[in-house]
Amino acid sequence: MNFSSVKVKALEHDPVKMLNQDISLGEFKDYLRRSNQLESFESYLTEQSKLSDENQEWAYKLIMILEGKEDSLNNDPIRAMKLHDKGLDLRRLGRYQEALESYDESLKICPNVATTLCDRGDVLRDLGRYKEALESYNESLLNIWPHDVMILSKPEEVLRNLGHTLHNRGGVLRDLGRYEEALECLKKGLEILSKDAVIFRNRNIIVCCSKYVREVQGLVLRDLGRYEEALECFDKSLVIYYDADVLSNRSIVLRKLNIKEHCCDEKASQSCDTSFRP
Structure with a gap:
């Protein structure tokens, strides 16, 4: 498929449709590279990642593709975020073991997320498991500068x-x-x-x-x-x-x-x- 610059502009206005259509994303990436628009489109996606969950999701998917990380699409960052938030709620209710399980599930989907590792350390500390908490904080610090598009621009x-x-x-x-x-x-x-x-x-x-x-x-x-x-x-x-x-x-x-x-x-x-x- 040969994409025109007009279609690129259209995608900027409604990129969600692109994900719902049978379009070769690999060819789209090649077109952007050939037309020297790859960098500007990535910047646009980064801006969009600041907005709603839906924008975050498609922006994440597109950037993974543009960076040649299609395998990462087997992960679902939005689901990981929801599991992380569930862990926060469970901890507030004093249900520490359940909160820990929720954080662990989140990390299975999206490993090395600094905020989740830190919050996991908090709940391990609540449980009196101090050495494990320290390990979790150490991992969080190693990953403190995030590459996740959802928080990269924040x-x-x-x-x-x-x-x-x-x-x-x-x-x-x-x-x-x-x-x-x-x-x-x-x-x-x-x-x-x-x-x-x-x-x-x-x-x-x-x-x-x-x-x-x-x-x-x-x-x-x-x-x-x-x-x-x-x-x-x-x-x-x-x-x-x-x-x-x-x-x-x-x-x-x-x-x-x-x-x-x-x-x-x-x-x-x-x-x-x-x-x-x-």
Whole structure:
């Protein structure tokens, strides 16, 4: 089949029809390459992947074909996403084992998805299976820069996932009593977030991720008896916004240091806000 540029334009307006017709996608790819339109069409698909589930699905399929990854079409990324979301819902209900099974099913369809691996680590941690949780977080970090078209064009989601994974990986290292490793993980996390502030230019997300990383950092330092450093971490976390858990942990540290709480609270409240600071 010989495709004209007019048909390419038509496909841009209604590409779903193309998937429902008996069209040689291989020949379509060859036409795009010959007419030097392959790169621009891939860019168009990436933009479309930001939209509805239907757009995400056909964009995913077309990009897999254009990249020569037809075998990947045996996987169903939309079904994998739904299984992942089901796992989130089950975890919220406290049905941790079922949530784990749902994440595992999702990963069988689409392996190496960073968000699913991270959330799988969370539920393993809920089940007290800390070593397995750590392995899942490690895998998530290895795959943190996604190649999946559905999230490739959404860097803020990548950044949120990075902060979440580093926060929880540090937490599970603390659960395992590996405090120095936890501190190193959290320190590296803050360095990465600081560098990525330049790349992503989304200060609110950077601040939010940093807040949670500093919170766990404070807990680890408290466990090590390094109370002054722990207090500093909690204070930096509270500068972003008030959090009941952080305030409670801060109070424990203040008692350990024999510091009157109301004196420090007055100072802290002057710099705290209930919203993110840019």
